[in-house]
Amino acid sequence: MLASRDAITIYALAVFLVYASISIPRFASPVTTGFLLLDVIPVLLIAMPMTLIIITGEIDLSVASIAGLTSATMGVLWAGGMDIWLVLAISLLVGVVCGIFNGFLIAVLGLPSLAVTIGTLALFRGLALVTIGDNAVANFPKSLTAFFTSKLGATGIPTVMIGVVVVIIFFGVLLHFTPFGRGLFGMGYSKEAAAFVGIKVARSKFWLYVASGAVSALAGIFWTLRYTSARSDNASGLELAVIAAVLLGGVSIFGGKGSIPGVLAGVLLIGSLNYALRLGRVSDVVLITVTGLLLILSVVAPSIGSAIRGWRHTRRAHHNAAQ
Amino acid sequence: MNSALESRKSPNKQPSSRGWTAAAPVLRLRELPVFIALSVLVIVTYLINPLFLSAQGVKDLLLNATIVMILAVGQTLLIITRNIDLSVGSILGLVAFGTGSIFAAMPDIPIIAVFVIGMAFGVVLGAVNGILVTVAKVPALVITLGTLYVFRGLNNAWAGGKQYFAGDRPDAFGALSVDTFLGFPIITLVAVVVVIAVALYMSGTRPGRDLYAIGSDPDAATAFGIKVSKRVLLAFLANGALAGLAGVLYASRFNSVGATTGTGMELTVIAAAVVGGVAIFGGSGSVTGAALGALLLTTITSSLTAVRVDKFWQQAIVGILILAAIIIDRVASLRTAKKLRISEARNV
Amino acid sequence: MQQTDSSGPRRGEPALTLIHAAKAFGPVVALADGTIEILPGEIHALVGENGAGKSTLVKILAGLHRPDSGDFRVAGETVQFRSVGDSKEAGISVIYQEPTLFPDLTVAENIFIGRQPKGRFGLISRSAMVQEAGRLFERLGVPIDPTRIAEGLSIADQQIIEIAKAISLDAKVLVMDEPTAALSGVEVDRLFAVARSLREKGTGILFISHRFEEVFELCDRITVMRDGRYIATHQTADVSVEKIVREMVGRDIGALFPKTDAEIGGVVLDVEQLSRAGVFKNISFQVRAGEIVALAGLVGAGRTEVARAVFGIDPYDAGAITFEGRRLKARDPQAAITAGMGFVPEDRRKQGLVLELSVARNVTLTLRNKLTTAGLINGAAERRAAKDWSERLHVKAGSLEHPVSTLSGGNQQKVVLAKWLAIEPRLLIIDEPTRGIDVGTKSEVHRLISELAGRGIAILMISSELPEVLGMADRVLVMREGQIRAELNRADANPESIMHAATSSAGGTP
Amino acid sequence: GSGNPAGGDSAAGGDATITFIPKQLNNPYTDVVLGGGKKGATEAGFTSSNVVGPLEASASSQVSFINAETQAGTKVIVIAANDPDAVCTALGEARTAGAKIVAFDSDTNPDCRDVFISQVVAKDVALIQTKLISEQIGGSGEIAILSATANATNQNEWIKFMEDELASNPDYKDIKLVAKVYGDDNDTKSFQEAQGLMQAHPNLKGIISPTTVGIAATARYLSTSAYKGKVALTGLGLPNEMRPFVKDGTVKEFALWDPAQLGYVAAFAGEALKAGKITGAAGDTFTAGELGERKVQDGGLVIVGPPTVFNTANIDKYDF
Numbered sequence A: 001m002l003a004s005r006d007a008i009t010i011y012a013l014a015v016f017l018v019y020a021s022i023s024i025p026r027f028a029s030p031v032t033t034g035f036l037l038l039d040v041i042p043v044l045l046i047a048m049p050m051t052l053i054i055i056t057g058e059i060d061l062s063v064a065s066i067a068g069l070t071s072a073t074m075g076v077l078w079a080g081g082m083d084i085w086l087v088l089a090i091s092l093l094v095g096v097v098c099g100i101f102n103g104f105l106i107a108v109l110g111l112p113s114l115a116v117t118i119g120t121l122a123l124f125r126g127l128a129l130v131t132i133g134d135n136a137v138a139n140f141p142k143s144l145t146a147f148f149t150s151k152l153g154a155t156g157i158p159t160v161m162i163g164v165v166v167v168i169i170f171f172g173v174l175l176h177f178t179p180f181g182r183g184l185f186g187m188g189y190s191k192e193a194a195a196f197v198g199i200k201v202a203r204s205k206f207w208l209y210v211a212s213g214a215v216s217a218l219a220g221i222f223w224t225l226r227y228t229s230a231r232s233d234n235a236s237g238l239e240l241a242v243i244a245a246v247l248l249g250g251v252s253i254f255g256g257k258g259s260i261p262g263v264l265a266g267v268l269l270i271g272s273l274n275y276a277l278r279l280g281r282v283s284d285v286v287l288i289t290v291t292g293l294l295l296i297l298s299v300v301a302p303s304i305g306s307a308i309r310g311w312r313h314t315r316r317a318h319h320n321a322a323q
Numbered sequence B: 001m002n003s004a005l006e007s008r009k010s011p012n013k014q015p016s017s018r019g020w021t022a023a024a025p026v027l028r029l030r031e032l033p034v035f036i037a038l039s040v041l042v043i044v045t046y047l048i049n050p051l052f053l054s055a056q057g058v059k060d061l062l063l064n065a066t067i068v069m070i071l072a073v074g075q076t077l078l079i080i081t082r083n084i085d086l087s088v089g090s091i092l093g094l095v096a097f098g099t100g101s102i103f104a105a106m107p108d109i110p111i112i113a114v115f116v117i118g119m120a121f122g123v124v125l126g127a128v129n130g131i132l133v134t135v136a137k138v139p140a141l142v143i144t145l146g147t148l149y150v151f152r153g154l155n156n157a158w159a160g161g162k163q164y165f166a167g168d169r170p171d172a173f174g175a176l177s178v179d180t181f182l183g184f185p186i187i188t189l190v191a192v193v194v195v196i197a198v199a200l201y202m203s204g205t206r207p208g209r210d211l212y213a214i215g216s217d218p219d220a221a222t223a224f225g226i227k228v229s230k231r232v233l234l235a236f237l238a239n240g241a242l243a244g245l246a247g248v249l250y251a252s253r254f255n256s257v258g259a260t261t262g263t264g265m266e267l268t269v270i271a272a273a274v275v276g277g278v279a280i281f282g283g284s285g286s287v288t289g290a291a292l293g294a295l296l297l298t299t300i301t302s303s304l305t306a307v308r309v310d311k312f313w314q315q316a317i318v319g320i321l322i323l324a325a326i327i328i329d330r331v332a333s334l335r336t337a338k339k340l341r342i343s344e345a346r347n348v
Numbered sequence C: 001m002q003q004t005d006s007s008g009p010r011r012g013e014p015a016l017t018l019i020h021a022a023k024a025f026g027p028v029v030a031l032a033d034g035t036i037e038i039l040p041g042e043i044h045a046l047v048g049e050n051g052a053g054k055s056t057l058v059k060i061l062a063g064l065h066r067p068d069s070g071d072f073r074v075a076g077e078t079v080q081f082r083s084v085g086d087s088k089e090a091g092i093s094v095i096y097q098e099p100t101l102f103p104d105l106t107v108a109e110n111i112f113i114g115r116q117p118k119g120r121f122g123l124i125s126r127s128a129m130v131q132e133a134g135r136l137f138e139r140l141g142v143p144i145d146p147t148r149i150a151e152g153l154s155i156a157d158q159q160i161i162e163i164a165k166a167i168s169l170d171a172k173v174l175v176m177d178e179p180t181a182a183l184s185g186v187e188v189d190r191l192f193a194v195a196r197s198l199r200e201k202g203t204g205i206l207f208i209s210h211r212f213e214e215v216f217e218l219c220d221r222i223t224v225m226r227d228g229r230y231i232a233t234h235q236t237a238d239v240s241v242e243k244i245v246r247e248m249v250g251r252d253i254g255a256l257f258p259k260t261d262a263e264i265g266g267v268v269l270d271v272e273q274l275s276r277a278g279v280f281k282n283i284s285f286q287v288r289a290g291e292i293v294a295l296a297g298l299v300g301a302g303r304t305e306v307a308r309a310v311f312g313i314d315p316y317d318a319g320a321i322t323f324e325g326r327r328l329k330a331r332d333p334q335a336a337i338t339a340g341m342g343f344v345p346e347d348r349r350k351q352g353l354v355l356e357l358s359v360a361r362n363v364t365l366t367l368r369n370k371l372t373t374a375g376l377i378n379g380a381a382e383r384r385a386a387k388d389w390s391e392r393l394h395v396k397a398g399s400l401e402h403p404v405s406t407l408s409g410g411n412q413q414k415v416v417l418a419k420w421l422a423i424e425p426r427l428l429i430i431d432e433p434t435r436g437i438d439v440g441t442k443s444e445v446h447r448l449i450s451e452l453a454g455r456g457i458a459i460l461m462i463s464s465e466l467p468e469v470l471g472m473a474d475r476v477l478v479m480r481e482g483q484i485r486a487e488l489n490r491a492d493a494n495p496e497s498i499m500h501a502a503t504s505s506a507g508g509t510p
Numbered sequence D: 001g002s003g004n005p006a007g008g009d010s011a012a013g014g015d016a017t018i019t020f021i022p023k024q025l026n027n028p029y030t031d032v033v034l035g036g037g038k039k040g041a042t043e044a045g046f047t048s049s050n051v052v053g054p055l056e057a058s059a060s061s062q063v064s065f066i067n068a069e070t071q072a073g074t075k076v077i078v079i080a081a082n083d084p085d086a087v088c089t090a091l092g093e094a095r096t097a098g099a100k101i102v103a104f105d106s107d108t109n110p111d112c113r114d115v116f117i118s119q120v121v122a123k124d125v126a127l128i129q130t131k132l133i134s135e136q137i138g139g140s141g142e143i144a145i146l147s148a149t150a151n152a153t154n155q156n157e158w159i160k161f162m163e164d165e166l167a168s169n170p171d172y173k174d175i176k177l178v179a180k181v182y183g184d185d186n187d188t189k190s191f192q193e194a195q196g197l198m199q200a201h202p203n204l205k206g207i208i209s210p211t212t213v214g215i216a217a218t219a220r221y222l223s224t225s226a227y228k229g230k231v232a233l234t235g236l237g238l239p240n241e242m243r244p245f246v247k248d249g250t251v252k253e254f255a256l257w258d259p260a261q262l263g264y265v266a267a268f269a270g271e272a273l274k275a276g277k278i279t280g281a282a283g284d285t286f287t288a289g290e291l292g293e294r295k296v297q298d299g300g301l302v303i304v305g306p307p308t309v310f311n312t313a314n315i316d317k318y319d320f
């Protein structure tokens, strides 16, 4: 357990935070907490359902496009003069509908999720463009946009983190402490064997995609209100960032393995690295390179480790045999 | 031909079996729906806007498809072996910028040498992916997502704000993507040769068939004695070489090469393969299909513009097209499975 | 090409010898002393309990595993295989315990992969390949279409293709790891005929099976293994089953089919006129509490399909299933489980177990909905249940936290049984309960089944082993071509009556 | 926000720092602008000047850079906004922490910055392009616009002036604007958009591309196609990029200001704001080094200089 991949990421995060606090001026301050968390919230949110989906051996590449479509919808509805709460509800519903669409194609029709969500990645982003075109809507209610950047007193923690934490706990408990979660791990390794113990493979997948759609919509709403700008290209390209963070958090791309604490550490590791580099005015070039290297290292390191152990073992065996 | 076999079968089983045998090539021709879609698209567009098939129009269509086509062929090699390369866009970018740099440093270098260097560079980058995947035995999706970032970072670090423009390169090099031979742009001919060569390799040679076996069940392939790591590594090298070739051609066709060249190309390339009927989990599909998929995807963009469909709809339509391709594929394979069940069932 | 004279078995220099080979996987010593000698032109049996290390030895011969130590000679020369390719080159051809086909490739290509016949321009000739495959199947006497893809083939057909693949290699040594486990009488006979003709040609054959009739019928010599160690080699003619069993187990074992009479109660499962186009038709039967009903028939008769439909894995077109008086929902295994039904499937690696998951998690997977408090899983209760049930079934595992894939076949089967017994079912469907299981475990499984019946649990057992059917069942339903052709009481069931119903009349297996 | 996000660091005093946040790093036009900015920063007396920014020009990508600068206690932030509103909250926090905000190249929402350094008068840029295209197509025919991203503040403003001008000026009554397309400042996309324009509009006589990436990509397409010499092209381009196309006749004339001056003036404006010499109110004046005195106009606007028209005759005199 202690050497598993998610644990390694958690240690890496702890080590990095300590290092950064000591050696990077101004890193250890509530201001950092605030800005850093605001930056990672969209990834953090979407990473939750994504973790569950990847654990079942599937993937969802359309999340960022769903967020974009949500944002576009918000913009158009608000600009059309609708009540803001109704706007939010409908936008959330749009995400849910997108999730249902994905879920229908993947779970009900049994199509491969990688291929389907490449398709819906283009489709949902396209619909965002159709919805809002090249307009941007920015005049959201001040009180609301201010709320989305406000902090909890002097802690520096953004107020919206309360909601985010609820989402994290929800998915964490769902995955690790419920029969549903047990089923997901089973499915991840073998859909057939899972079906034989009565796990409703298709239905579970369907609900995961719906959840993914809903949470992506939340991320889209957060994005729109935090940046006070509803545009069709909001959050574009975020899917790869989310997947990178989830994989860094120790989730196996083949399914079956992974944990919410690990993913949390993965997201925060990339986020804090990112922020630390920005504080040090180190170019983003370094950031993407480091992100890539971390990702490679996180999967290669364990296999190098086991190769070395195996090699030692055989050498010892041969040695003993020789005597 | 296989009369020995058929005489063995019980009489009531023979007809349906024979039916399946005869239907097999047609049913398994996964390229067919793509081909039909492409034809319909071109014809309808032509009827609405005859300019679409003018000499220049055709040339543009082919040129647009060329680079994605070459990349899709390489990607298909990998997808068939149950691997994937998300870093192709970054490789293309690095090679394209490299091409610009070579011409800037040595304006008189023979063009063929540039192609060789570009492809060799691609092979080196492909080798990084391939070695990590095969030696460390880790999933290609994770590794190449990593190298997608790393290669892009290197490209940014190397290029910075520097860009090389068409004017920095010899005219003869740029002319490759302008001049035509029998109405075909020269670089498109290069792509067609690549497609044919790889298609023959995949369907007609033992190593090519091994790639299908590996993708169909990697463990079985190991147990059977197929040199899985070697073949997969070779597929990565080939994909690198093709991405390198695409990079050089990119530099020939487009105006500028710099830090961001090729960004975001990976999903288009994978989409082309998927549209062309390549199964995302390996084992089936063909490079011809992928090439047609690439042609279809790039043509649809041009065609929507040519018939003046609102540009905001274009991306959505591309998405619908991808989904349609997957669904058609699924329906076809379900029909095959059902046929098999019926043909093999006793008279129940 | 084989150059040997065809004048019967030739005893000379061993085709292959392996001496004192050892192989460990981390802390698990799979093979401590693997020793075997195969002569050209002999059929050599390798027997041992589940987990004795037979398959590990096979994988060493195949070049799939590299031994940690030991001496390995082929035709007198010491060899060190780095890959399966090396072993093939040395003339060793292997059929693994688990079929390893490529589902997306055609049957013909599966047989010839890596050595496809070439035609024009040095490219592969498909027609030649299909013809060759056709000839092979003719020799084995099975009607499989070489041009269909391997996806969706039954285990039996897969095993036959493996056999065709292996014999087509014209190898000097043919290794078969439980090739008959999934086959029924007719196919086994054909396989034996082929094996004997290969023996005539001077091929050395290593044959692994848990069925002693087969071993004694076919093999010239028998090597026994226990706990990863070589025990002894005998000439078949000089040895008895009892002696072999004693050597295998290291102790005496009880009766094989310890059927005890149980009190038969009310109807638990009632299947009426169940049909599925192209698979089975008008299936009606009942299973009562405490009764063991066997579904017998040849491989491919559709027994598994009926069981899958009853349990809700597959859909059905017509008919009804009633469980304890209540209509059971179609296509819903969870409903079947909740109603009190358990299902031990025939393919334990793919269907019975989540191989990469730990033993404990596998055992409690069926209990996941029960071990909760307020919707959340109770970790302590989960661990307790896992420990309790694996102990009750004597599962041998290094740790309950190890992936179940590291257990031997027999122990894996016990885990499958454990997870279903854990739900305390009122009806248990068991598909091929002892496929690939050694004698010791087999009698344990049989005792267990009859004990369950004794406790009033209804049992629906599918088995291709006639002695098992005859020994265990209160009632036998015989299926042929998707229909129930006979229903025999324990008194009326005998090998003749069952085989007659399973094969008789037109259209039967040739 | 509540409180003072910069914590105690704003008291560090003395260190006069300026940070430039362009739309996107590693863009040739941006590099020229930033070259001028660095020069200006040194001359204006900043002890350190930095350039930070995203690798991709998306709306929200600049925000976390602003945040980091806020926390670092930077005195002057010079920004070319990818989206006028998305950066506003972050800039607001930076101002609370004591930073002065200079927008350049592409404006933010006017509430969020102190001054905006504009290349030229927006209307002038628009008019010169309509004039050039009209000359090149002989005053009549269909034209199209190939712009950068659909949300680019500056481009959209120019396009609006162009449309107004085409509609109102009787000289242009025979010119018809048939399409507006967006190449997203991406070479490949712009290239294909140019291609699409030709097919969708067979009678197209000319294209205006008010963005350096777009005009170069379009020129490349035209010079390699049958449309070379038949379809006119003008807009805003970098002389170094456009030189071959001017020489081979694909492009007759195009325009641009000196991008380096933009950065240069922005640095001095930042210094003036920091020192309290100006507040950004109309009528304020400051000295921009060798470029002399500049005046802040209505809306906090500072104009750098008139655009230059490039053609075969003069293009070799410029190197940027």
Ligand SMILES: Nc1ncnc2c1ncn2[C@@H]1O[C@H](COP(=O)(O)OP(=O)(O)OP(=O)(O)O)[C@@H](O)[C@H]1O
Binding pocket: C025, C028, C029, C030, C031, C048, C049, C050, C051, C052, C053, C054, C055, C056, C057, C097, C405, C406, C407, C408, C409, C410, C436, C438
């Ligand atoms: N890859 C592996 N990792 C760990 N342990 C293994 C592995 N393969 C086999 N073992 C262990 O080695 C022992 C021998 O297994 P093997 O499969 O050789 O037995 P077998 O004699 O073939 O049994 P069966 O009759 O059930 O097939 C078993 O205890 C098994 O759990």
Ligand SMILES: Nc1ncnc2c1ncn2[C@@H]1O[C@H](COP(=O)(O)OP(=O)(O)OP(=O)(O)O)[C@@H](O)[C@H]1O
Binding pocket: B340, B341, B344, B345, B346, C152, C153, C154, C155, C156, C279, C297, C298, C299, C300, C301, C302, C303, C304, C305, C346, C462, C464
């Ligand atoms: N996935 C499938 N799709 C279509 N047909 C199938 C599938 N699986 C099996 N069949 C067909 O159903 C029939 C019965 O299958 P199967 O061989 O499993 O029967 P069985 O009586 O259970 O035999 P056994 O249990 O001994 O293997 C066969 O003709 C087989 O080809």
Ligand SMILES: [Mg+2]
Binding pocket: C054, C055, C056, C097, C177, C409
């Ligand atoms: Mg075995």
Ligand SMILES: [Mg+2]
Binding pocket: C303, C304, C305, C346, C431
């Ligand atoms: Mg069966």
